[in-house]
Amino acid sequence: MDDTAAAFTERDTDGGTWRFPADQPLRLESGATFGPLEIAYKTYGRLNAEKSNAVLVCHALTGDQHLASTHPITGKPGWWEQVVGAGLPLDPERHFIICTNVVGGCMGSSGPASLNPATGQPYGLSFPMITIADMVRAQAMLIEAMGIDSLFAVVGGSMGGMQVLQWAADYPQKLFSAICIAAAPRHSAQNIAYHEVGRQAIMADPDWRGGGYQLAGVRPEKGLAVARMAAHITYLSEAALQRKFGRELQRDGLSWGFDADFQVESYLRHQGASFVDRFDANSYLYITRALDYFDLAASYDGVLAEAFRGARHVRFCVLSFSSDWLYSTAESRDIVRALNAAGCRASFAEITTDKGHDAFFLEEPAFDSALRGFLAAQAEKRGLA
Amino acid sequence: MDDTAAAFTERDTDGGTWRFPADQPLRLESGATFGPLEIAYKTYGRLNAEKSNAVLVCHALTGDQHLASTHPITGKPGWWEQVVGAGLPLDPERHFIICTNVVGGCMGSSGPASLNPATGQPYGLSFPMITIADMVRAQAMLIEAMGIDSLFAVVGGSMGGMQVLQWAADYPQKLFSAICIAAAPRHSAQNIAYHEVGRQAIMADPDWRGGGYQLAGVRPEKGLAVARMAAHITYLSEAALQRKFGRELQRDGLSWGFDADFQVESYLRHQGASFVDRFDANSYLYITRALDYFDLAASYDGVLAEAFRGARHVRFCVLSFSSDWLYSTAESRDIVRALNAAGCRASFAEITTDKGHDAFFLEEPAFDSALRGFLAAQAEKRGLA
Numbered sequence: 001m002d003d004t005a006a007a008f009t010e011r012d013t014d015g016g017t018w019r020f021p022a023d024q025p026l027r028l029e030s031g032a033t034f035g036p037l038e039i040a041y042k043t044y045g046r047l048n049a050e051k052s053n054a055v056l057v058c059h060a061l062t063g064d065q066h067l068a069s070t071h072p073i074t075g076k077p078g079w080w081e082q083v084v085g086a087g088l089p090l091d092p093e094r095h096f097i098i099c100t101n102v103v104g105g106c107m108g109s110s111g112p113a114s115l116n117p118a119t120g121q122p123y124g125l126s127f128p129m130i131t132i133a134d135m136v137r138a139q140a141m142l143i144e145a146m147g148i149d150s151l152f153a154v155v156g157g158s159m160g161g162m163q164v165l166q167w168a169a170d171y172p173q174k175l176f177s178a179i180c181i182a183a184a185p186r187h188s189a190q191n192i193a194y195h196e197v198g199r200q201a202i203m204a205d206p207d208w209r210g211g212g213y214q215l216a217g218v219r220p221e222k223g224l225a226v227a228r229m230a231a232h233i234t235y236l237s238e239a240a241l242q243r244k245f246g247r248e249l250q251r252d253g254l255s256w257g258f259d260a261d262f263q264v265e266s267y268l269r270h271q272g273a274s275f276v277d278r279f280d281a282n283s284y285l286y287i288t289r290a291l292d293y294f295d296l297a298a299s300y301d302g303v304l305a306e307a308f309r310g311a312r313h314v315r316f317c318v319l320s321f322s323s324d325w326l327y328s329t330a331e332s333r334d335i336v337r338a339l340n341a342a343g344c345r346a347s348f349a350e351i352t353t354d355k356g357h358d359a360f361f362l363e364e365p366a367f368d369s370a371l372r373g374f375l376a377a378q379a380e381k382r383g384l385a
Numbered sequence: 386m387d388d389t390a391a392a393f394t395e396r397d398t399d400g401g402t403w404r405f406p407a408d409q410p411l412r413l414e415s416g417a418t419f420g421p422l423e424i425a426y427k428t429y430g431r432l433n434a435e436k437s438n439a440v441l442v443c444h445a446l447t448g449d450q451h452l453a454s455t456h457p458i459t460g461k462p463g464w465w466e467q468v469v470g471a472g473l474p475l476d477p478e479r480h481f482i483i484c485t486n487v488v489g490g491c492m493g494s495s496g497p498a499s500l501n502p503a504t505g506q507p508y509g510l511s512f513p514m515i516t517i518a519d520m521v522r523a524q525a526m527l528i529e530a531m532g533i534d535s536l537f538a539v540v541g542g543s544m545g546g547m548q549v550l551q552w553a554a555d556y557p558q559k560l561f562s563a564i565c566i567a568a569a570p571r572h573s574a575q576n577i578a579y580h581e582v583g584r585q586a587i588m589a590d591p592d593w594r595g596g597g598y599q600l601a602g603v604r605p606e607k608g609l610a611v612a613r614m615a616a617h618i619t620y621l622s623e624a625a626l627q628r629k630f631g632r633e634l635q636r637d638g639l640s641w642g643f644d645a646d647f648q649v650e651s652y653l654r655h656q657g658a659s660f661v662d663r664f665d666a667n668s669y670l671y672i673t674r675a676l677d678y679f680d681l682a683a684s685y686d687g688v689l690a691e692a693f694r695g696a697r698h699v700r701f702c703v704l705s706f707s708s709d710w711l712y713s714t715a716e717s718r719d720i721v722r723a724l725n726a727a728g729c730r731a732s733f734a735e736i737t738t739d740k741g742h743d744a745f746f747l748e749e750p751a752f753d754s755a756l757r758g759f760l761a762a763q764a765e766k767r768g769l770a
Binding site: 030125128129186187188189190192193194196197199200201203204205206222223225226229230233238241242244245246247254256257258260261262264265268269272285289292293295325 | 415510513514571572573574575577578579581582584585586588589590591607608610611614615618623626627629630631632639641642643645646647649650653654657670674677678680710
């Protein structure tokens with residue numbers, strides 16, 4: 001379904017691309033504006049008559065809007081099917097669940113791979129730099145276009161959790177509750193360093209063509225695969241890698257060469273190779289840059305609590321994973337301390353797991369319980385039963 | 386100085402390349418043999434009349450024999466000048482200090498960039514796969530050629546520490562003491578994963594040319610730089626990166642682009658760019674592979690203690706750094722437990738520092754004291770006074 005700023009009705013809410021008219025461009029944090037803006041989205045469930053059951057889920061760096069249904073490119077299940085579904089913490093029978101592809105992404109929202117209608121060619125590096133705040137502003141525009149004044153919850157893990165924090169800073173009046181999972185209030189030097197390795201790997205690939213690979217009919221697949229491999233290690237804990245792979249070999253005996261001798265090598269190569277089929281290299285550059293630029297306190301004279309001053313009515317849930325070394329529990333505690341200092345209500349739990357950062361994508365009973373319990377308590381307060 | 390299996394005299398010990406005759410090839414762990422073998426080395430100090438003061442220093446992955454004197458390519462000081470020098474723990478006034486470039490390296494020892502005398506062309510990928518045990522066997526051949534029966538100490542950090550452990554397993558009768566710093570008894574899944582990222586980055590560079598870049602007159606500089614950048618992050622602690630760089634910018638304000646905005650980006654790019662001037666990409670492939678293959682217990686039915694059964698007379702010192710996440714204190718403790726189980730004398734210290742794995746290259750007073758104290762006690766026992 002394509003909506004050209006059409007009135008949004010309950011019937012056409014399962015997903016599509018929302019095309020904002022030229023007079024509704026996206027104001028960007030850089031000072032520029034971007035338009036025409038398109039935001040691709042998926043929804044699950046129905047908005048109730050009171051419009052009080054909408055939940056916005058914000059995706060992570062390489063995620064997209066295909067949350068709880070088959071991915072159109074990979075054919076794999078949605079990335080959060082253990083959280084979103086019948087009888088699960090987010091239940092389409094009770095919630096109207098919305099997920100948008102972030103601006104800058106490559107699954108239908110405006111991004112560097114989109115065609116610039118002014119030129120008929122892909123934007124490439126002429127696409128403007130975007131930030132987490134810009135992603136959130138585009139989501140807020142869509143939510144408004146959908147006629148939703150207040151979200152029952154905004155939820156996200158990793159970069160999704162950063163969007164949740166940005167929502168609380170920029171649009172607190174539109175939030176009833178907020179769930180921030182495995183995130184951080186800003187990107188650390190080590191986080192930036194890993195992203196820079198990935199960007200350099202992409203830009204080192206001659207098929208990147210200075211960002212103009214689409215016009216040349218090529219793709220920097222090798223560089224993007226290396227970027228994904230380097231990043232993927234940070235998503236897993238050392239313990240999980242050891243448990244899953246250890247030093248197990250692919251075959252009996254060593255190859256005495258540079259083939260993938262160890263299962264962990266083969267696994268990583270697969271992660272890299274499958275990623276390039278579904279992700280655009282320039283989007284990877286733009287979105288990692290948005291993450292690196294993220295430092296929520298910076299707009300508030302370095303005082304994170306000030307970002308949350310308007311959110312005292314919002315109920316917050318902050319969750320971290322004990323073995324997450326990308327965005328550690330210490331960083332979630334920083335968020336909680338700032339929320340407390342701002343006078344916000346925040347519940348916090350560190351989930352004990354050896355699965356690392358990616359635990360929020362995986363079966364983790366304590367995580368499920370924490371989400372379920374928080375959402376049930378908020379539903380009661382919201383009168384959703 | 387070039388020695389063609391010449392008698393080794395005290396006068397010509399400052400360094401050079403030792404060329405073993407064709408009838409003294411290197412037996413390799415893979416079952417192959419390699420020859421003619423050349424080993425480049427540097428020495429500092431003089432071998433005493435009793436030949437009892439020789440110390441072999443084993444270098445790390447990207448190190449070389451230029452331990453305590455200006456590097457011939459970079460013009461920078463030697464990599465261990467805070468440990469080796471007058472009044473320092475290893476003192477050329479008292480010790481005869483030897484450091485060899487590992488076999489497979491690119492600073493004069495036989496490696497993939499060396500010319501194969503049989504073809505007159507670089508070996509490239511026809512160079513045989515080498516292991517930590519092969520590096521040590523080549524060192525033992527040189528030590529024997531030098532007429533040294535017993536080393537006062539064998540010392541090394543990181544991959545150098547693995548060589549120290551291998552010495553204790555394979556040539557315990559040639560050792561009086563052994564110092565293993567920031568090492569591990571085997572490469573973990575995470576260690577292998579990082580190396581695989583680096584190798585894939587190199588092999589993705591079209592200028593790698595299937596390993597034949599020398600003949601083509603090119604070098605896979607971009608791929609090697611990315612490999613170095615990814616690895617370099619693992620050498621530092623998150624705390625050190627935060628302390629050194631945090632989110633400090635290169636200039637006032639963000640570039641809103643893909644230039645190096647953050648100081649940590651600029652630092653990493655510099656690390657990558659300067660590395661390619663002094664290191665050979667194929668050597669990087671071979672040596673990382675040797676590290677991945679390292680699992681000392683594997684040759685002893687998985688029982689690490691069995692590797693040290695012959696080393697009960699050797700005095701061991703094991704040192705780790707509290708913020709080292711590449712080869713953690715837990716891994717050093719595994720070594721110490723195995724040494725104890727084998728009945729070896731081992732002293733162990735975890736140095737508290739936030740400098741990460743690379744702390745052994747840096748000013749660290751507690752590390753200096755630990756080295757100094759251990760060596761002084763051993764010197765007394767050895768009668769070196």
